[in-house]
Amino acid sequence: MGRIKFRIGSITPDNPTTADTITIIYQTPGGKLIEGATIMVDNTTYDNSQISVSLPKGTHNIKASAPGYKEQSKSITVQLKLEIIIPKPLLESGEQEIIEFNKNVSFEIKRVEGTEEVAVDYGRGDKIAFKEEKPGTYKIYADNQLMGSITVEKKGIELGVIYDYWWVIAGVIAFILIYFFTGKKPIKKKKEYLIKDVRQARGALAPQFKMYYCQD
Missing domain, CATH: 2.60.40 (Immunoglobulin-like)
Structure with a gap:
């Protein structure tokens, strides 16, 4: 048969x-x-x-x-082939992004620590709101399959902060430039004016002498 x-x-x-x-x-x-x-x-x-x-x-x-x-x-x-969308595989600490799957899955996120992997999140669904503060590599599993990873780096200076306070930064830079290139000249002029004023004061306080002639 x-x-x-x-x-x-x-x-x-x-x-x-x-x-x-x-x-x-x-x-x-x-x-x-x-x-x-x-x-x-x-x-x-x-x-x-x-x-x-x-x-x-x-x-x-x-x-x-x-x-x-x-x-x-x-x-x-x-079954539909399982697929994952990771918008940015490299993030700064505290930065959030949404990870998507093309169907509902049982997921788990693990942080790599040396030769071990430590679970930091798990659940079920077709989306994950990923946000981690600790720098490192995070592996994403779905239905017991390794689907991808995200690297979290230490947070640097945000461009938004620079944009919001550009006028403060520009003022500090301008002050530094003025100090190094023109800072000593006004002091020198002040000294020159002080010396001139002292000389004028001395001239004003000097005794006045007049010559008188007597005729017999």
Whole structure:
């Protein structure tokens, strides 16, 4: 009696995804391919005892028959291939971003600490609001699969802060430039004016002498 055997790479026959190539083999219990076999996948017929197909998400009906053999049938469910969207794989500490999946998953986020991984968040859904203060590498798992990682770096000076206080920064820079390039000249002038004032004061306080001539 013939039977249908599924080979889906390293993925079990019960959990193929839209990214997998599904191999269907119609063979005897002893493993011999059945000649003159016909395999039908949904409404498509293949005149062969071994085929490879890619199928969309959903449940698919498979039938296999050959002259002298009883028709075999089986159904398989193809899952959507799990995908992840990480907008920015490099973040500053305290910066937040939304991680998205193309379906609901059980997720877990782990921080790499040496040779170990420490869980920092877990849950279920199709979105994660990621925000971590501690610098390091964070691995993202979904349905027990490693889907990607995010590196968090120490926070630097924010451009927004510079923009908000540009006038203060510009004033400090201007003051420094004035001090180094022109700062000594006004002091020198003040000294010169002081010396001139002292001289003038001395002249004003000096005794006035007049010459008188007497005639006998």
